[in-house]
Amino acid sequence: MNTPVIAIIGAGPCGLTLARLFECKGIDYVVYERDESPESNRNGGSLDIHGDTGQLALRECGLFDKFMQRARYEDTVFAIADKAGERLLELGQGRDAPEIDRTDLRQILLDSIPEDKIKWGHALKSATPGNDKSPVLRFANDTEFSGFKLIVGADGAWSKVRPMVTRATPMYTGKSFIVSTIHHANPLYETIASKVKAGSSLSIGCGKYIMIQRQGDGSYRISFGLQAPEGFFRNGSVDLQDTEATRRVLLLQFYADWSDEYKDLVRYSTDFCAWPLYSLSPEDMGWESMQGVTLAGDAAHLAYPGGEGVNVAMTDSLKLASKIAEHGVNHIAQAVQEYEADMFSRAIDAITESKAMENVMYSENPQAFVDHICA
């Protein structure tokens, strides 16, 4: 088999958007993905896809109509409350940033790419320069590939491609999400549904928050935004498999002074999952372009999830594919240099804005968040 021209590492929103754009532009590629199959990763959550970035990429992919079949414009509404449950503001009606479940977005992209272009069960262990300087990819399943004109690291927060181009590593933000879902069968479901209805509700107080967000199937995803030491909820003192113990910690250590309606969210939540949050810094952006390797999406510019991450990632794919199509695969270094120059400046803006969002989401009261959003 001939070696494809470009290897994409990671079949997340970034890697799959890039693959689809290469498919449309007739550029030869292969995708290596750690997951064993499309079904093995059901990581959920809902993503808002913005008109001038994520949606633009989907239009260029020829997938905008498919996106519109699943996009939820009714879920752009966003209520802000305090820890006593008093609503301060409702905004977001008619915003051109409809929600779509992460799993739906992945499926739309997967359906648009020939199955044999994605190599499932290929967890990259390392990428190192080979004798001819073109990178060698080594995978956990003991396979090894080389000879590509370009490797694109779209392998997310803990990219194994990143060390080839920069020493930057993500730093723990001091913040973690604990996530749970209130499904229809949950005794609290009707209460939540009648209160939140569509969209999201964000309640802020005493340096933490609770976000309730309606998902595509009508369930509500609850994110408890906490400040905790790194590893507190993973390998730390709290075992998330022990639901009762986790509820106790949340109620006693974090939400003791919140009103009962929020405490009920803790009491009825199950299947807790932790997301310790890491970020690169604006100073990390700007490595010297390296032959045959680049980064895109979270691998390039991981930031606190302030609502832009997936949109910036899909824009990276749009810009990189356009540059490669413009210069041709025989002038890929030029394409990568121009892509990176543009990506660095967008990434600096995105990380800076995410940091500002992080600060106001974990403030003492919701007013700082309201002021930031309304500025």
Ligand SMILES: Cc1cc2nc3c(=O)[nH]c(=O)nc-3n(C[C@H](O)[C@H](O)[C@H](O)COP(=O)(O)OP(=O)(O)OC[C@H]3O[C@@H](n4cnc5c(N)ncnc54)[C@H](O)[C@@H]3O)c2cc1C
């Ligand atoms: C809890 C949470 C909530 C978020 N909410 C939002 C939101 O509401 N809006 C928003 O815009 N952004 C949000 N984000 C950020 C958003 O999810 C990311 O910015 C976006 O997914 C980046 O896409 P990506 O394709 O670059 O990386 P990822 O989505 O991380 O995809 C990386 C892919 O690479 C694969 N991979 C990883 N390592 C390897 C390896 N070694 N070998 C092969 N494959 C590998 C992974 O399995 C995955 O498929 C959130 C993030 C978190 C953590």
